[in-house]
Amino acid sequence: MDRSDWHREAARNSLGRLFPRLEVNYKHARADSPVRWNHFKNRLNREWERLFIYLHELYGWQYDFFYTLEQVLDMLIRSWLDRPEAMHQIDEQREVDPLWFLSEDMIGIVLYVDLFSDNLAGLRNHVPYFEKLGVTYLHLMPLFSVPHGENDGGYAVSDYRAVNPDLGTMEELSQLATELRERGISLVLDFVFNHTSDEHTWAQKAKAGDPEFLNYYFTFTDRTLVDRFQEHLRDIFPTVRKGSFTWNNELQRWVWTTFNSYQWDLNYSNPAVFQAMAEEMLFLANQGVEVLRLDAVAFIWKRLGTTCENQPEAHTIIRAFNAMARIVAPSLLFKSEAIVHPDDVIKYVHPEECQLSYNPLLMALLWEALATREVKLLEHSMRHRERLPYGCAWVNYLRCHDDIGWTFDDKDAWHLGINPQGHRKFLNDFYTGKHPGSFSRGVPFQFNPDNGDLRISGTLSSLAGLEEALEKQDNRMIELAVRRINMLRNIQVSIGGIPLLYAGDEYGVLNDYTFLSDSRKVNDSRWVHRSRKRWEAAEDLTNTDTLEWRFFIEMVKLFKQRKQSSALRNGGMELADTGNPHLLAYIRDDGDQRLLIINNFSEYAQVMNAAKLAASDMTRDAHEIFTQRAIPAGEDLEIDAYRYLWIDISGQ
16 A cells, blocks of 8 residues: 555544544534535545645654544534634635635735724724725734734734734624625734744743643753754844844743744644644634735744755645635635745745745845846746746735845846845845935845845835935936836736735835834834824825825726736736846736736836837737827837836737
């Protein structure tokens, strides 16, 4: 018997033995809704083999493996029974239309609740604002209970089942999810599963010496072993501290803390940790969450002698979570947050793992192209690194709560004659305003003197030149900055995937330097782009002479056109050869509509000649979507500085 046959038989036998014994405890569920109970059993039978294989790979070597299986199965039943009727209904809808998220209607926004609306009650009052924008995907940054003081912007979770009291209650969160769903907006939350805060109940019990919960984390009495691990690890926040371990006086042990000293890494080699976090995940799904952003996916498995990043078991854990979601909450999607090498980013994206993924490479290379005015590295990387498995999608962002790291592949750079180390230094100098001719006002983040690594903080508008232009009161500089921003937005909206707007960028928010006077934030420059929503600017968008109006109306225009363009569904994209190093062009096609989209990364007008247009399938006269301008075939096409065109070439 080969391994696959053994797995199949073992999975079937384990379910056949375990489920009838557990089913006896849930007679009321069968009696109350026999049809739905059978539906659940069908999902269980369909997904159990896959889940069994993943769990066996992770924990099959442990003496109590079948006890773990029983506990997991019982937790799945309980989580399904706790699922609200409305979510059962959406599960059934999404099973009929499993690729719903590939629609051209999907448009996202991400925000901090406290900075946007003070609390969840205030946020509900602003749902019409999301509708006005055209948003169908709302990502709320971490909002669960955290320590007072430093908490890494909410990523040090103390309780996954309690909303931060300053923001509201879990009941209010569920109510918000319901209202959003009724208005066609999917709620997205973070699932911080690599670590907890040191104030989490599990950590508190570990500090008290409880051996069960000491095993929930990585703790060491032996500094020698710590040093052996540390030898291969990178410093994530080098200006905060060196190394990935923190000495805890209460424990008299070293604790694994990849990010900050108050964020304790969880030990997933312990099946109890896996089960506990899976239960937290399904609890969140049952509150009405439709997408979970899986935070720091690359770090969740540790292995001595490695970087402890992107280990095979990390993928196995996520796939096991995916299988559990398919059983209990099949409408739930996962979005990976893996800010690692591009080759590793894409490994997390699969229908059986994370259906969605941030696109950090596109984000970084758009900024690279804006600085160089050339698209060669962007084009080269996209030609062989952008394609995803069928049934998956990129989430495209220009800015987020985090920094910008130059995560392009060194081999891609060398292939084009670019020294990657020197190029990263140029980009850092450019976006911190040190390079001659720079228009940017970025702020350095986490400089590492050991290797010269540096990342960049700043808002979209300040990075793209608007802050400097406004300070100089230079109308031409202002116009070019506005065009840069709108061109980047166009690519984000049209290139394939779900566009994700960072709240405030829709009306051109600039860097906020008030963090420098806040002792809790001064050491984290990312707060420069985490400003409070200026509702006086957002609500009064009637004055067409303001920049706020220009940005907002351009965003709404792009979103509206996206929803009207069937060519933008499903994420398929084909790069077009422009013959011009300053132009990025691609074709979007769904069989009914075919669009040629061209973007100019230069402050000067650029030409795509007639031959290249013909080679891009524009063989007959066409028209530009936004302006309805006629585009004659057989003629060169001029694209003005930092402008973009959508040319309808359907039927050619």
